[in-house]
Amino acid sequence: MMNQNVLWRVLLTASLSALLAGATSAVAQVGTHEDNVKLDVGSYPVDIQHGYKLFASKCSECHSLTPSLKQSRSAEGWAQEVRRMQAMASSHINDREAHLITNFLVYVDVHRSAAAGDTASGGAGGSPEQAGKQTFDSYGCSSCHSVGGAGNTSAPLDGIGSKETADALKKLITSPPSESSMPAMDVPAKDLNNLVAYLLSLK
Ligand code: HEC
Ligand code: HEC
Incomplete structure (x- = not known):
């Protein structure tokens, strides 16, 4: 279960968590330097910001946050993935928190795809x-x-x-x-x- 990759992520997590603990400013930086994901947290709706904070604290306990911010899934796919994580023995994420985290992940996913599609679709047109x-x-x-x-x-x-x-x-x-x-x-x-x-x- 704890393969090398996961173990490595657990070690990385310690420094990420420290970084995220201070991440209440508008823009949060998640990831190692060559692997950065920039989140404009200040521009999010309030409940999405709330979801972000839960995500940053709860989902960094065992591994890096970066994969979650780079993968693309449907809303149902994210709900399933968060439920799967919630079910892992030592995770203590209640249903309300899981729901807020799911909404945050779906929001980031959709906005990332929208930003990527902007040039093709002509943006706000x-x-x-x-x-x-x-x-x-x-x-x-x-x-x-x-x-x-x-x-x-x-x-x-x-x-x-x-x-x-x-x-x-x-x-x-x-x-x-x-x-x-x-x-x-x-x-x-x-x-x-x-x-x-x-x-x-x-x-
Ligand atoms: C109790 C420890 C634990 C917690 C807490 C946890 N995870 Fe995980 N997660 C794992 C482990 C272990 C794996 C790798 C094994 C697997 O995928 O089943 C994993 C894998 C993943 C993957 C797949 C990674 C990849 O590279 O494809 C994603 C996405 C993910 N977690 C997201 C989350 C999110 C979002 C949260 C918070 C809701 C979370 N995790 C909380 C232990 C945890
Ligand atoms: C946590 C689950 C949940 C979320 C998230 C949610 N809804 Fe709902 N919504 C419901 C439920 C359950 C009902 C049925 C309410 C009832 O009649 O008891 C409902 C009812 C509605 C209705 C009235 C439907 C009707 O037939 O009269 C509309 C419109 C609606 N929701 C739109 C939205 C929109 C738009 C969003 C996103 C901004 C949203 N909902 C988010 C659970 C949700």
């Missing part, structure tokens, strides 16, 4: 619906919801655009009814408008 789809992915909505069968199919959002108005959707997302199991999502106005444009397009 997309429609509000397209931007909203990205927001949907980056906020980890698909860890609980599916669209067209992709994501968590226990709460599909297909057809939501014919059921709700823009105002009702904004309310459902940012301050859902207290009896609902939908968490209140802290989505800034601009992202929220795109997100709602996307949801309204799901007829």
Whole structure:
């Protein structure tokens, strides 16, 4: 189980953890010098920042953080990987923390892909619906919801655009009814408008 590679990572982790302990500034540097991943943590939504802090402290206990920040997975793939790590005997990551960490990893993954695709797609030239789809992915909505069968199919959002108005959707997302199991999502106005444009397009 503890192969050499993992052992090496465990040794590396000690110095990384020390580095990350001080990483409350806006931009965090993760990794060894030739292997740097730069995270603009200050620009993230609040709950994603929270997920980052949990990720930095909980996921660095056994190995380097860098592979997690370079790999690309679907939202469900990340949820699975975090559950797998959560299950490892000595890890003490509760379900709420696992959820926040998953949302952070999905957010970073999506933004990295978006940045890589920027030059090809002409950057911000997309429609509000397209931007909203990205927001949907980056906020980890698909860890609980599916669209067209992709994501968590226990709460599909297909057809939501014919059921709700823009105002009702904004309310459902940012301050859902207290009896609902939908968490209140802290989505800034601009992202929220795109997100709602996307949801309204799901007829
Ligand atoms: C209890 C120790 C432990 C903790 C805590 C832990 N991991 Fe791991 N992780 C491992 C071990 C051991 C491996 C290598 C063996 C394997 O993949 O099953 C691994 C492998 C991985 C891999 C695959 C690495 C690769 O090179 O492909 C990823 C990604 C990963 N962990 C992410 C995470 C994330 C994210 C967290 C925090 C939620 C986390 N780990 C917390 C022990 C841990
Ligand atoms: C932790 C899981 C979870 C996350 C994350 C989540 N939701 Fe939900 N959401 C739910 C559940 C469960 C419901 C059903 C609520 C109920 O009726 O009890 C719901 C309901 C909704 C509804 C109303 C659906 C309907 O048919 O009336 C919308 C719209 C919605 N969510 C959008 C979103 C968006 C957009 C995001 C991301 C910003 C998101 N949700 C993130 C769990 C989640």
